Amino acid sequence: MRKGKAKVKALIREEKIFTAVMDTPLGKIQAAAADGAISGLWFIGQKYFPSGTEKWINKENEAIFVSLKTWLKSYFAGKNPEIDFKLSPAGTGFQQAVWKQLLKIPYGKTTSYGAIAAKLQGSGKKAAAQAVGGAVGHNPISLLIPCHRVLGADGSLTGYAGGIDKKHSLLELESGERTLAR
Numbered sequence: 327m328r329k330g331k332a333k334v335k336a337l338i339r340e341e342k343i344f345t346a347v348m349d350t351p352l353g354k355i356q357a358a359a360a361d362g363a364i365s366g367l368w369f370i371g372q373k374y375f376p377s378g379t380e381k382w383i384n385k386e387n388e389a390i391f392v393s394l395k396t397w398l399k400s401y402f403a404g405k406n407p408e409i410d411f412k413l414s415p416a417g418t419g420f421q422q423a424v425w426k427q428l429l430k431i432p433y434g435k436t437t438s439y440g441a442i443a444a445k446l447q448g449s450g451k452k453a454a455a456q457a458v459g460g461a462v463g464h465n466p467i468s469l470l471i472p473c474h475r476v477l478g479a480d481g482s483l484t485g486y487a488g489g490i491d492k493k494h495s496l497l498e499l500e501s502g503e504r505t506l507a508r
Contacts, residue, residue: 345382346391351402352492355469358382359390363412366466367394369488374464401469404499406433415466423451424461431475434500438479455479463487469496 344359347370356379358366368375385391393411400407415425427442439455439462446453463485465473474496478484486493 343382344385344388344391345379346384346386346388346394348391348395348398350398352488352495355398357391357394359388360414362390363414364390364394364467364470365414365416367468367470368466369468369492372468372489373487374466376466398469402499404502406500409470413467413470415471417461417464417466420451420453420457421461421464424453424458425465425467425471428462428465428471428473428476431472433472434502436475436477436481436497438477438481439484440479442476459485475500 341360343365345356347354347356352369354370356366356368356370356375357364358376358379366376390411397407397409397411415422417425423446424442427445431437439458442462443453443455443458446458462473462476465471465487468474468488474486474488474493476484483490483493483497
């Protein structure tokens with residue numbers, strides 16, 4: 327009987343999530359971390375902004391957030407900083423596969439939803455460009471997992487949860503056409 331109660335308790339245990347809000351040249355972002363890894367990074371008010379954030383614990387000086395702030399400062403200064411901390415986005419197996427492909431897109435370069443779908447199919451996963459688009463759009467760690475580097479088949483700036491204006495600014499920054507340093 328005791329084992330059963332312990333099992334139920336383990337199932338309802340809530341993960342402790344730390345958060346910090348940071349300023350960027352493109353507006354405020356909210357970061358989330360659990361178990362020493364970044365689990366979320368969203369522009370405040372963007373599409374697919376998470377619910378339940380009021381339960382998160384504000385810890386602006388958590389070591390992972392100090393590292394993230396350093397990364398953001400360097401990134402918005404037009405540099406290509408290395409991510410030297412862990413990322414842990416929560417998602418389905420398919421979403422995880424898409425997000426791994428996003429991490430392979432070089433700084434300053436772009437790809438298309440169709441190209442990502444083709445790479446996934448080449449590795450044995452069924453994928454359509456529309457399904458890839460859904461996974462890209464639900465990427466919980468924007469900037470670090472560079473979903474802004476994905477374009478439509480014709481090279482057009484298609485959806486970005488943070489807004490097309492931000493996507494355009496990020497691509498300009500990475501191409502060297504613009505500086506967003508504060």
